[in-house]
Amino acid sequence: MPRAFTPKVVTANALLEGDVVYLTEDDRWTRQLTEAELIEDEAHAQLRLLDAEMRPGQVVGPYLADAVAGPDGPAPVHFRETFRATGPSNYAHGKQVESKNV
Amino acid sequence: MYRYTDFDAAFLAERNAQFRAQVARRIDGSLTEEEFKPLRLMNGLYLQLHAYMLRVAIPYGTLNSAQMRQLAMIAERWDKGYGHFTTRQNIQFNWPKLADVPDMLDALAEVGMHAIQTSGNTIRNVTADHFAGAAADEIADPRPVAELIRQWSTDHPEFQFLPRKFKVAVTGAPNDRAVTAAHDIGLRIVARDGQIGYRVLVGGGLGRTPMIGKVLADFVPGEDLLPYLESVVAVYNLLGRRDNKYKARIKITVHETGIDEIRNMVGDEFAMRKAAFAGIDQRMLSEIESHFAPPAYETGGTESFDITYAINPAFRAFVDTNVDKHRQEGYAIVSVSLKAHGATPGDATAEQMRVMADLAETYAHDELRISHEQNVILPHVPRRHLPRIYAALRRAGLATANIGLISDIIACPGMDYCALATARSIPIAQEIATRFEALKLEQDIGPLKIKISGCINACGHHHVGHIGILGLDRAGVENYQITLGGDGTEEATIGERAGPGFGAEDIVPAIERLVHAYLDLRDDPEETFLQTYRRLGIAPFKAALYPAEAKADAA
Structure with missing residues (x-):
């Protein structure tokens, strides 16, 4: 039996800054995971990934990352995505200190 | 030191102009990422977890003060004010923006440096003994x-x-x-x-x-x-x-x-x-x-050194641990530790780079080296200048007397930065260094090389660490495997895996048990960890790492 689909977000790195970005429901790229579109349906996830791949002038290497619904929006499942969503643990650099209005 | 010829300078200028045009064509959409990626990698530009990363070659780890100052300038102008020195004698900038990279490469070219072949399936930066010459x-x-x-x-x-x-x-x-x-x-x-x-x-x-x-x-x-x-x-x-x-x-x-x-x-x-x-x-x-002719060695007296060495215990500890014998009478080799307890191994701020550049220029024949152990070397230091150099290093947070000791840890960037990593390395290194500093055991333990990699690619050289630590992802949780008895010298040996891995919160206590076992087992304080390991084999160290299993076996 195929494995049950778990919720996803579309994520990538911004072409110019290299920063981690997420695809929103209204087709924007956001710097905040909480603003991402949480995709609960597998077919829709594949379509959204295709949408992302059609925008190579904006992002590099889009893929589907596991996420769960949290109180403020999508939250990471794997610790790698936690680091991508916040920044490195040795310095207060990256998203953990940057403005939400990029 | 090698000085670029007109040919070298012209080659680099042309190459940088090519890459500038390639970046422009990527940004305006003429090049896809598939087309651009091999071009950027040829020029040392990676895309990591949070940002681009530019890896700059420091050929055979040798640079002069002007080059070091330029690295500091680049760190401040286009990065976040620091750089990371690597196990291949390179420096990595962790936060450049794509459009700025051509300017960074031009700035490097001004001082005869480049990022060519620091990536890709090519012959990479040639490394050498950091004490060369x-x-x-x-x-x-x-x-x-x-x-x-x-x-x-x-x-x-x-x-x-x-x-x-x-x-x-x-x-x-x-x-x-x-x-x-x-x-x-x-x-x-x-x-x-x-x-x-x-x-x-x-x-x-x-x-x-x-x-x-x-x-x-x-x-x-x-x-x-x-x-x-x-x-x-x-x-x-x-x-x-x-x-x-x-x-x-x-x-x-x-x-x-x-x-x-x-x-x-x-x-x-x-x-x-x-x-x-x-x-x-x-x-x-x-x-x-x-x-590469030897510098014009001076012949000054060493009285100021001798007096300071006699009366200042902190200076004495620094000299005994961080200073090596030079081939020239009256000279010394100084290793500047980038491993202050609790700091990120291999990182230097722009200000620290400038301090080291100034010291090299003022006192040490204008030469610096980067070691594969992620430290900086002043290779030609008249002994009489050591007290002044020590004082300046100390003011800059660069006088940690731990070269070759347990807190002089090699650590790759790990999952804090690297897209390939399976676990973090830096926090483990920070915790080990901080823990043994608190225990005040470092000098007593003596020479001990811990090397940490955040994935199986082993940039942190864990296989040749006396104690090697490999960070892995076990079912979505960071897990750390220990290898023992590795050696990166002329008697090169691959370490042996000790057994099952440890969770992030258990790895530092495991290292502590291992070190206490060594202190109990060694014949005398002169016998190093590696010598004790070679004399006794892995069994007593395994018993220390896995006490429950050892007890079960004995029952």
Whole structure:
């Protein structure tokens, strides 16, 4: 039996800054995971990934990352995505200190 | 030090102009990422977890104060005010923006530096003994030949698409400080009947299949070295596997083909290639050698050193731990630790870079080195200047007296930065250093090399750490495996895996048990961790790491 689909977000790195970005429901790229579109349906996830791949002038290497619904929006499942969503643990650099209005 | 010729400068300017245009075409949409990626990698530009990363070559780890100051300027202007020195004597900037990278490369070119072939399936930055030209045990300075290899391999048309990356290291001393046995090619300068030549090791490497290099040739005379190297890489270029990335390094080629067969093929290739060199390489080498003449040594008294050493215990500890013997009377080699307890191994702020540059320029013949152990070396220091250098380092947070000790840890960037990592390395290094500093045991423990990698690719050299730590992802949780008894010197040894891994919160206590076991087991305080391990084997250390299992076995 195929494995049950778990919720996803579309994520990538911004072409110019290299920063981690997420695809929103209204087709924007956001710097905040909480603003991402949480995709609960597998077919829709594949379509959204295709949408992302059609925008190579904006992002590099889009893929589907596991996420769960949290109180403020999508939250990471794997610790790698936690680091991508916040920044490195040795310095207060990256998203953990940057403005939400990029 | 090598100074760029007009040819070098023109080549670099042209190459940087090409890359500037390539970046512009990527940004305006003329190039896809698939087209652009190999171009950016050829110029040292990676895309990591949070940002782009620019890896700049510091050939054979040697730089002058102007170059170090330029790295500081780049860190401040286009990054976040610091740089990360790596186990391949490179520096990495962790936060550049794509559009700024061409300007960064031009700034590097102003001081004769570049990022060419710091990535991709090419011959990478040639590394060397960080004490080159200064060490008391040296047969010959390895840097002229390393520079010759840099010039030969840079943009070498035959070797731009090798099966996989290719790393060369050179040592000029019998005490191997360049881990030559863990490189695709390791060169060891040897003397035979008064003639200088090279012992050539091939097929060493760490990563998922760690191997110690095998002796391909016991003695290659200097005039044959470059055609011989070219023959080795040419044989690999044809034989090396391109079907499987994980089996593409020359260590696998040598393992599958056999060292004797490789030697025969290289011999045949050499017979054809030797004539084409026609001595041009030797003329270039003698020109390069003139750049590496020893500094004009001074002959000042050492009274100020002697007095400070006698009355200042902190200075004495620094000298005893961080200062090595120089070949020249009245001189010393100073290792500046980038491993302050709790700091990120290998990181230096722009301000710290400037302090080190100023010290090199003012007191130490304008030379600096980067070691593969992620520290900075002042190779030519008159002993009388040591008190002043120590004081300046101390003010800059750079006087940690821990070279070769338990907190002098190699750590790769790990999952805090690296897209390939499976776990974090930096916080583990920080916690170990902080813990043993709190225990005040560091000096008592003595020489002990801990090396940490955040994935199986082993950039942190964990296989050759006396204690190696490998961070893995076990079912979505960071997990750390320990290897024991590794050694990166001329007696290179791959460490042995101790057993099941530890969670992030259990790894530091595990290291502590291991070290206490060593302190209990050693014959006397002179016996190092590695010596005790070699005398007793892994069993008592396993018992310390896994006390529950040891108890069950005994029952």
